[in-house]
Amino acid sequence: MLHRLTTQVGIVGAGPAGLLLARLLQVNGIDAIVIENRSREHVIDRVRAGVLEHGTVTLLTALGVGAGVRRGGLRHDGVHISFRGHRHHIDLAGLTDGKGITVYGQNEVVRDLIDARVATGAPLYFEAAHVEVRGLESSPEIRFRHGDDEYEVRCDFIAGCDGFHGICRQAFPEGVLTIYERAYPFGWLGILAEAAPSSDELVYTYHDRGFALFSMRSPTITRLYFQVAPDESIEQWSDHAIWEEMLRRMTTSDGWQPSVGPILQKSVTPMRSFVAAPMRHGRLFLAGDAAHIVPPTGAKGLNLAASDVLVLGRALKGFYQAGRTDWLAEYSETCLRRVWKAQRFSWWMTSTLHRFPDETAFDHQRQLADLDYLTGSRAAMTSLAEQYVGLPFEVPLESAGLPV
Numbered sequence: 261m262l263h264r265l266t267t268q269v270g271i272v273g274a275g276p277a278g279l280l281l282a283r284l285l286q287v288n289g290i291d292a293i294v295i296e297n298r299s300r301e302h303v304i305d306r307v308r309a310g311v312l313e314h315g316t317v318t319l320l321t322a323l324g325v326g327a328g329v330r331r332g333g334l335r336h337d338g339v340h341i342s343f344r345g346h347r348h349h350i351d352l353a354g355l356t357d358g359k360g361i362t363v364y365g366q367n368e369v370v371r372d373l374i375d376a377r378v379a380t381g382a383p384l385y386f387e388a389a390h391v392e393v394r395g396l397e398s399s400p401e402i403r404f405r406h407g408d409d410e411y412e413v414r415c416d417f418i419a420g421c422d423g424f425h426g427i428c429r430q431a432f433p434e435g436v437l438t439i440y441e442r443a444y445p446f447g448w449l450g451i452l453a454e455a456a457p458s459s460d461e462l463v464y465t466y467h468d469r470g471f472a473l474f475s476m477r478s479p480t481i482t483r484l485y486f487q488v489a490p491d492e493s494i495e496q497w498s499d500h501a502i503w504e505e506m507l508r509r510m511t512t513s514d515g516w517q518p519s520v521g522p523i524l525q526k527s528v529t530p531m532r533s534f535v536a537a538p539m540r541h542g543r544l545f546l547a548g549d550a551a552h553i554v555p556p557t558g559a560k561g562l563n564l565a566a567s568d569v570l571v572l573g574r575a576l577k578g579f580y581q582a583g584r585t586d587w588l589a590e591y592s593e594t595c596l597r598r599v600w601k602a603q604r605f606s607w608w609m610t611s612t613l614h615r616f617p618d619e620t621a622f623d624h625q626r627q628l629a630d631l632d633y634l635t636g637s638r639a640a641m642t643s644l645a646e647q648y649v650g651l652p653f654e655v656p657l658e659s660a661g662l663p664v
């Protein structure tokens with residue numbers, strides 16, 4: 261059976277970008293249909309980012325979905341940088357007028373947003389197959405199959421929130437997009453372990469054997485990573501070998517090290533920087549990973565998705581409530597200003613903290629000097645702190661119809 265539906269905004273993808281946009285539109289009385297190709301369980305169980313910037317937490321609260329992060333989020337006022345066996349503390353809050361970061365799993369953010377949408381009965385289709393977007397220049401349409409039925413959704417605009425491997429960016433006509441890309445000669449081997457975090461704050465380590473990161477997801481779950489070759493096979497790593505390497509890289513001269521526990525999940529993630537510009541073609545707008553990817557060192561991926569959505573939400577509100585088209589026209593340029601600053605920061609964190617296969621002895625000493633300078637200069641620490649807690653959004657929350 262064919263179902264013909266009509267809405268104002270068709271959203272492809274129920275990751276953080278799609279769900280946040282759906283919520284922002286709902287708050288402003290704008291209709292949307294969200295179409296996701298995976299199951300609800302898969303979307304909620306996917307383990308990904310975990311660090312929320314100060315502004316992202318403010319946005320979740322303003323959207324009325326901040327109860328989970330207030331209850332379960334771990335607020336951090338600082339971060340450690342470790343090298344030559346010593347941990348150096350960076351006082352994020354002291355250097356940024358009280359701002360910090362909050363550790364709260366992306367899967368929890370997604371769960372909160374799905375629960376909130378389902379509770380209102382607003383349309384959200386999981387397990388949509390053969391999703392296609394058409395008519396981008398004049399009369400947008402999304403088609404998909406759901407169970408045995410076909411759906412045709414006519415809308416004014418399409419939001420492509422379908423991540424890096426989605427179909428929306430691919431739907432741009434040839435020659436429209438410029439791609440900026442950098443692949444790194446390493447990946448991260450990451451684990452989730454059932455072990456109480458042995459530090460209240462994240463520890464970024466530069467070690468002779470390569471980068472390592474100590475983080476956490478909850479008071480009982482530790483999340484750890486270390487640098488490996490980009491094509492490293494996870495099967496080569498026994499749990500014992502993973503712990504041995506983690507401890508070798510992270511243990512500091514004062515005896516600090518992560519607590520060891522059963523490994524619940526392990527994987528290898530390649531690292532890349534990627535930007536597709538412009539982020540709009542006709543009536544199709546890309547947001548989040550569909551348009552850009554950052555290496556996870558700066559913890560910016562999910563936060564950038566949130567800031568794109570704020571800009572897009574404002575533009576759509578301006579269009580529907582005041583007939584404005586200028587904010588829609590400026591969407592890509594406005595987002596890309598913040599995207600490029602986050603790209604630069606993520607590249608800098610990555611370049612400073614990893615060992616490179618082709619590096620010279622000079623490069624190694626320069627990296628150590630960079631870290632020495634960073635941890636010894638209030639100006640350098642302030643620069644890191646203001647970027648790590650998150651640069652201001654490009655548009656104020658109230659311009660998108662949200663309370664401050």
Ligand SMILES: Cc1cc2nc3c(=O)[nH]c(=O)nc-3n(C[C@H](O)[C@H](O)[C@H](O)COP(=O)(O)OP(=O)(O)OC[C@H]3O[C@@H](n4cnc5c(N)ncnc54)[C@H](O)[C@@H]3O)c2cc1C
Nearest residue numbers: 273275276277297308309391422423548549559560561562
């Ligand atoms: C393995 C991994 C680990 C990561 N770790 C970190 C981290 O530690 N720190 C950090 O800051 N960032 C991390 N990131 C990045 C961060 O998770 C992303 O930036 C964030 O998920 C972006 O949200 P999004 O909504 O734009 O995209 P996504 O979360 O990718 O959501 C896109 C959604 O669209 C759906 N979709 C795809 N194709 C279609 C289609 N054809 N039709 C319908 N739906 C479709 C997908 O199933 C998905 O639900 C990680 C990413 C990955 C992949």
